[in-house]
Amino acid sequence: MKKKYNAAVLGCASIAVRSLIPELFNSPRFNLCAVSSRDPAKARDAAKRYDGVSWGTYEDVIRDRHIDLVYIPLPNSMHHEWTMNALKNGKHVLCEKPLVTEYGQLEEITAFARAQRLLVAENFQFRFHSQHQWVRNALAGQKIGEIRTFRASFGIPPLPVGNIRYHPELGGGSLLDNGAYPLKALQVMLPQYNFMMKAATLCYGASGVDISGGMYLDCPEGIAAELAFGMDNFYQCGYEIWGSTGKITSTRAYTAPPGFRPRIIFETADGVENIDMPADNHFANMLLHIAGCLDSGDFEDEYAQNLRQAAYIKRAFELAAHPA
Ligand SMILES: NC(=O)c1ccc[n+]([C@@H]2O[C@H](COP(=O)([O-])OP(=O)(O)OC[C@H]3O[C@@H](n4cnc5c(N)ncnc54)[C@H](OP(=O)(O)O)[C@@H]3O)[C@@H](O)[C@H]2O)c1
The missing domain is CATH 3.30.360.10 (Dihydrodipicolinate Reductase; domain 2)
Structure with missing residues (x-):
């Protein structure tokens, strides 16, 4: 019997409510423990559809010592801040794409995650x-x-x-x-x-x-x-x-x-x-992959994929602004 990891969700985003919250709840490798929102009523409504799932603020979730992994489906400009917050509180992170809006943010995230032996994965489930x-x-x-x-x-x-x-x-x-x-x-x-x-x-x-x-x-x-x-x-x-x-x-x-x-x-x-x-079901498959990464403790391939994608995006913005 493989270990189940405790997961929580930051924000009741459309993608979370439609897909990731139900998939985390049904995953054989995760216990969905909490959902959160800026609005307590929204978090409570999302949580009460799932037995045993609690609700709170983003900070409640980030500080909960029982949570192993945080899923972040916030607007893109908030991914860097909340990924760093989660990592600083010892959480592994599954963050929605794009992981960052600027390449330098990902260098900071990767250096910190690597030093703390924490996973940061960008959520492209179609893989x-x-x-x-x-x-x-x-x-x-x-x-x-x-x-x-x-x-x-x-x-x-x-x-x-x-x-x-x-x-x-x-x-x-x-x-x-x-x-x-x-x-x-x-x-x-x-x-x-x-x-x-x-x-x-x-x-x-x-x-x-x-x-x-x-x-x-x-x-x-x-x-x-x-x-x-x-x-x-x-x-x-x-x-x-x-x-x-x-x-x-x-x-x-x-x-x-x-x-x-x-x-x-x-x-x-x-x-x-x-x-x-x-x-x-690419969502379910992706969660199995994330759990496998956590089992092995080897996060280098995910870090490398994150950096490669962000470097391409950076280059695309540069080339669009200043054609070679
Ligand atoms: N992998 C995929 O298939 C997939 C599909 C769709 C979207 N995405 C990604 O998922 C992320 C969310 O997309 P979405 O379409 O689900 O967005 P959305 O429905 O607008 O949800 C974003 C959530 O962020 C929270 N939030 C915090 N501050 C906010 C602010 N200032 N303005 C708006 N929302 C704020 C809100 O949750 P609370 O009010 O509950 O705090 C809101 O529900 C994006 O990064 C997007 O690229 C991925």
Whole structure:
């Protein structure tokens, strides 16, 4: 019987209420102990749906000595402050993407976490959906020959006006929100290549945040990556990997909900196959992965992934502001 870790949640965010609170409650590796909010009534309403879960303020949760791991789904501009608060109180951290809004913040977080032997993981649960392992196996089996181009996009229609993503002071903007996904997908699907970012563009809206954009990367092996994102867009949530003899397209790469069978399109000169993958629960898989990291005490891979992603985002902002 493996150890169960005590977890708590900072803020009754939409993503927490919809997904992470129920998944933590049902996880075989975590005890969901507490949820918190700026508003006590909101925390109580969220907690009372789950037997034995208490509620309080963010500070209550951070100071509770029984909590092993804190999940942070606050607005992006608050991730650095509350991750550091949690680490200083001896907690492991699972923080929503993007982990930080500035690269230097992540250097501070990583140095402190490493010194204290604490995990800091960025919550990209799509990494753990089994559809992507199918694609990696197909690539390894040379099913599309040599890889030539990776194209990925994540775009959503406009959100209600008050949404946190439209507020510069809350770390809003499309690159940090949507753009982070195709960038992460490149690293998850083709981890063996060292991509350099060569160009990035950002289009700003009246709210003062970037509303859409794109990035171009390549690597010494000659593979090009074209990434596109936006939050005033027709919904797109996928990637395609184009090879010398075929192409694989993931049509619901980042947000396939539990129970949903995402379609992969596999094309070669012999024809087109639409393959409906088995349903999977990437949230549950991710929590098993986090528990496995805590069991092993080896957090270096997560630190490295965090830093690599944040370095790319930093480079994209620089290239968009000052094209090379
Ligand atoms: N991994 C994923 O699939 C996924 C999906 C969606 C979002 N996200 C990430 O999760 C985070 C939250 O996104 P969301 O869409 O769930 O946001 P949201 O519903 O607006 O929730 C943010 C929460 O932060 C708390 N908060 C504290 N100070 C705030 C302030 N000044 N303004 C607004 N809220 C404040 C609020 O909780 P209390 O009022 O209860 O304190 C609020 O409910 C973001 O970092 C986002 O990128 C990840």
